[in-house]
Amino acid sequence: MITEEAIYEQLKEVVDPEIQIDVVNLGMIYGVKIEEVDGDTNVTIRMTLTTMGCPAMEQLQDEIVHRVEDMGANRVVIDLTFDPPWTKEMMSEEAKTVMRYLF
Amino acid sequence: MRGVTQLSGSFETYFTQQGDPDYLIEARRKAMRSYESLDIPRFEKSDLTHRNLAAFKIEAAAAGNTWQAIADPYLAQDGQSSVLVIADGQVVLKRGLEQVEANGAVFTNLRSAAVSHRKLVEKHLGTAVSYDENQLISLQTALWRDGAFIYVPSGVTLTEPLQLICVTTASGHGSFPRNLIIAEASSAVTLYDAYLAAETITDELHVGVTEVVVGPDAHVVVGSVQDFPKAATTILSRRANVGKNGRMDWVFGELSEGFTVADFGSVLQGDGSKSTSHAIAVGIGRAHIDMTARMIHIGRFSESDTMARGVMQGRSNGVYRGFTQIHKGASGSDGQQTEKLLMLSPQSRADAIPMLLIDENDVKCGHAASVGQISEDQLFYLMSRGISERDAKAMIVWGFLQPVLAEISIERMREAVTSMLERKMA
Amino acid sequence: MTGVPELKISGLRVSIDGKEILKGVDLHVRGGEVHAIMGPNGTGKSTLASALMGHPKYTVTDGSVMLDGQDVLAMHVDERARAGLFLAMQYPSEVTGVSNANFMRMALNARRGEGQEVPVLKFHRDLQNKMKALSMDPEFAQRYLNEGFSGGEKKRNEILQMSVLEPRIAILDEIDSGLDIDALRIVAEGVNAQKRPEFGLLMITHYQRLLQYIQPDYVHVMMQGRIVRSGGRELAEELEAKGYDWLKAELGIADETVSATV
Numbered sequence: 001m002i003t004e005e006a007i008y009e010q011l012k013e014v015v016d017p018e019i020q021i022d023v024v025n026l027g028m029i030y031g032v033k034i035e036e037v038d039g040d041t042n043v044t045i046r047m048t049l050t051t052m053g054c055p056a057m058e059q060l061q062d063e064i065v066h067r068v069e070d071m072g073a074n075r076v077v078i079d080l081t082f083d084p085p086w087t088k089e090m091m092s093e094e095a096k097t098v099m100r101y102l103f
Numbered sequence: 104m105r106g107v108t109q110l111s112g113s114f115e116t117y118f119t120q121q122g123d124p125d126y127l128i129e130a131r132r133k134a135m136r137s138y139e140s141l142d143i144p145r146f147e148k149s150d151l152t153h154r155n156l157a158a159f160k161i162e163a164a165a166a167g168n169t170w171q172a173i174a175d176p177y178l179a180q181d182g183q184s185s186v187l188v189i190a191d192g193q194v195v196l197k198r199g200l201e202q203v204e205a206n207g208a209v210f211t212n213l214r215s216a217a218v219s220h221r222k223l224v225e226k227h228l229g230t231a232v233s234y235d236e237n238q239l240i241s242l243q244t245a246l247w248r249d250g251a252f253i254y255v256p257s258g259v260t261l262t263e264p265l266q267l268i269c270v271t272t273a274s275g276h277g278s279f280p281r282n283l284i285i286a287e288a289s290s291a292v293t294l295y296d297a298y299l300a301a302e303t304i305t306d307e308l309h310v311g312v313t314e315v316v317v318g319p320d321a322h323v324v325v326g327s328v329q330d331f332p333k334a335a336t337t338i339l340s341r342r343a344n345v346g347k348n349g350r351m352d353w354v355f356g357e358l359s360e361g362f363t364v365a366d367f368g369s370v371l372q373g374d375g376s377k378s379t380s381h382a383i384a385v386g387i388g389r390a391h392i393d394m395t396a397r398m399i400h401i402g403r404f405s406e407s408d409t410m411a412r413g414v415m416q417g418r419s420n421g422v423y424r425g426f427t428q429i430h431k432g433a434s435g436s437d438g439q440q441t442e443k444l445l446m447l448s449p450q451s452r453a454d455a456i457p458m459l460l461i462d463e464n465d466v467k468c469g470h471a472a473s474v475g476q477i478s479e480d481q482l483f484y485l486m487s488r489g490i491s492e493r494d495a496k497a498m499i500v501w502g503f504l505q506p507v508l509a510e511i512s513i514e515r516m517r518e519a520v521t522s523m524l525e526r527k528m529a
Numbered sequence: 530m531t532g533v534p535e536l537k538i539s540g541l542r543v544s545i546d547g548k549e550i551l552k553g554v555d556l557h558v559r560g561g562e563v564h565a566i567m568g569p570n571g572t573g574k575s576t577l578a579s580a581l582m583g584h585p586k587y588t589v590t591d592g593s594v595m596l597d598g599q600d601v602l603a604m605h606v607d608e609r610a611r612a613g614l615f616l617a618m619q620y621p622s623e624v625t626g627v628s629n630a631n632f633m634r635m636a637l638n639a640r641r642g643e644g645q646e647v648p649v650l651k652f653h654r655d656l657q658n659k660m661k662a663l664s665m666d667p668e669f670a671q672r673y674l675n676e677g678f679s680g681g682e683k684k685r686n687e688i689l690q691m692s693v694l695e696p697r698i699a700i701l702d703e704i705d706s707g708l709d710i711d712a713l714r715i716v717a718e719g720v721n722a723q724k725r726p727e728f729g730l731l732m733i734t735h736y737q738r739l740l741q742y743i744q745p746d747y748v749h750v751m752m753q754g755r756i757v758r759s760g761g762r763e764l765a766e767e768l769e770a771k772g773y774d775w776l777k778a779e780l781g782i783a784d785e786t787v788s789a790t791v
Contacts, residue, residue, distance in 0.1 A: 486607040487606055492607065
């Protein structure tokens with residue numbers, strides 16, 4: 001049984017190559033939906049990118065899909081949206097602290 | 104003193120033809136007479152005798168298209184900001200100025216405002232920077248072509264910063280931008296302005312004036328950056344008159360490679376008025392930068408805080424002056440100033456001069472002025488942790504500028520100054 | 530570089546402003562070993578530490594220093610650090626405007642090399658753990674490098690840097706000076722936590738007190754700019770009991786400082 005929590009734990013391992021912080025702490029993940037359809041587990045991940053023309057976006061999305069598939073999901077779909085657009089406010093408190101003094 | 108009489112005749116005709124109203128022509132005339140009668144300004148640490156002070160004409164050059172490439176890196180990238188671009192003394196771009204009007208405020212070019220908002224311009228022009236401050240300010244007051252006019256009515260806060268970009272692409276015509284900002288009681292506005300020139304400029308005289316009227320409880324921020332090539336001679340005078348409990352914040356990033364004498368600050372007229380200034384200068388090549396942050400306390404409980412840091416590379420020369428004056432009667436006032444210069448090369452020169460004129464007992468004053476070099480011990484310490492010499496020096500320089508950068512509270516302004524510095528110090 | 534580190538100092542002579550301070554130092558430090566250099570003031574101990582790290586005010590006039598078979602004296606200061614040498618300084622410099630943590634992160638990334646940088650969040654968490662182990666307030670991460678730090682805080686910051694950078698050979702220059710018992714205990718714990726076969730330690734100290742907290746395997750005594758006696762930790766105990774004068778008498782040394790002509 002795949003849980004939302006477990007998926008988020010996996011996503012915490014996916015690091016944005018430019019900023020070097022994982023996509024969960026960056027606030028890029030807007031939502032995770034798990035559906036059981038005819039015995040299949042389908043996962044939809046609603047997410048955004050920090051910038052519109054993010055060059056590593058394909059790589060990032062591939063990694064996410066593979067990780068969730070490895071957890072046992074049959075179908076993984078990435079619902080990419082820019083509404084609302086990403087802002088620094090969406091980062092976790094920890095990520096915000098790090099951005100402040102580690103740069 | 105330059106023989107100017109041959110200008111006088113054509114000078115009035117030119118501006119009349121341009122459509123200037125009579126009060127403005129009269130003000131120009133008065134200023135021109137002052138220019139003719141005064142001597143070349145004698146600045147304590149800046150010798151103008153070898154600069155070409157005749158590098159100007161009365162007529163503006165025809166604005167070409169080359170301004171666009173120069174202005175681009177500074178233009179606010181979001182489509183929402185109100186922007187005014189002036190190239191070679193003429194308005195070449197007005198964008199989003201109507202948004203401002205929705206609030207009853209005005210953002211337009213000063214030449215138009217001299218006609219459309221005659222009463223305001225007539226009342227306030229020349230009140231913060233007097234036409235006879237020195238010979239070159241007189242010239243500016245006589246020949247100014249355009250600049251920004253900003254008016255904010257009582258109680259209105261303009262949340263989006265306004266932007267002005269002045270570009271000089273043609274040599275030898277001179278550049279005389281003039282800005283007038285009027286913020287009525289309890290209003291607020293921020294202006295970012297950038298003064299740029301083409302690399303190919305040969306002799307150029309640039310005299311810029313910004314006047315700000317800060318009403319009671321109003322708050323004005325002006326953040327300026329300047330980047331001129333070595334042939335430019337720049338004289339700047341930027342002053343605010345601040346009313347009761349009003350606040351004026353000046354930010355100045357100076358990256359020119361030429362000869363610059365800048366005098367900016369505020370007259371704290373009202374009780375409880377406040378003003379800060381944050382200045383960063385990076386001198387490269389044979390740049391000469393003479394900067395005075397001038398705060399005059401007249402009102403009681405007025406506060407000022409000036410911070411200036413500069414890095415002198417190559418054969419550049421930096422003079423930083425903090426001038427804090429507290430008049431009798433300005434009791435309970437607090438005037439702080441810091442001037443620090445870092446010399447990165449043995450051929451660079453630096454002077455940090457604190458000046459405090461206090462005529463009142465019940466006041467607080469602080470000052471810190473220093474000139475230094477990168478310490479061998481600091482460099483050794485950083486390198487002993489594996490940081491290369493080049494990176495260690497950059498760390499020390501950025502670390503030196505950091506306290507001023509950190510004080511710039513507007514993020515976009517801080518980012519703009521930071522990226523500008525990155526480009527110059529690469 | 531992996532494996533057991535080895536620092537070999539042979540016949541090292543060092544001068545400053547034309548005046549000779551080190552007059553032929555021989556020392557061999559291997560990973561897993563803890564060495565202590567003791568001696569009265571003015572005998573050249575700090576010079577040895579600074580010269581090994583490459584401080585520009587010192588001139589090496591003779592001898593060699595090899596780290597893992599590589600010529601240290603031919604390397605710039607930063608190259609020596611990246612090769613695995615670390616010096617915890619007696620008077621660490623203050624650098625304004627540079628955040629303590631960011632500096633350590635850049636130093637760590639410089640050591641690890643391009644493409645091997647540590648992700649920032651991981652670095653942040655590791656750093657917080659290391660700071661906790663040294664009883665350092667988390668806000669020290671954000672403060673400017675050593676600026677306004679007390680003497681004790683600076684020393685702890687040196688050990689924090691050491692634990693972040695994981696050097697192969699570490700030199701501690703009078704790490705105990707200016708520390709009270711509690712601070713000393715914390716610092717010693719931090720140092721002892723580094724002990725492993727891939728880590729060699731050279732402590733320079735004036736007092737025997739430090740050696741009660743960080744047990745040395747070898748003790749060397751420095752006088753007149755060279756090592757005059759070496760032994761196990763009993764040597765330190767003997768000095769504690771009898772003082773340096775005893776050793777001076779035994780060796781026939783009247784003036785132990787580097788200025789001595791005899």
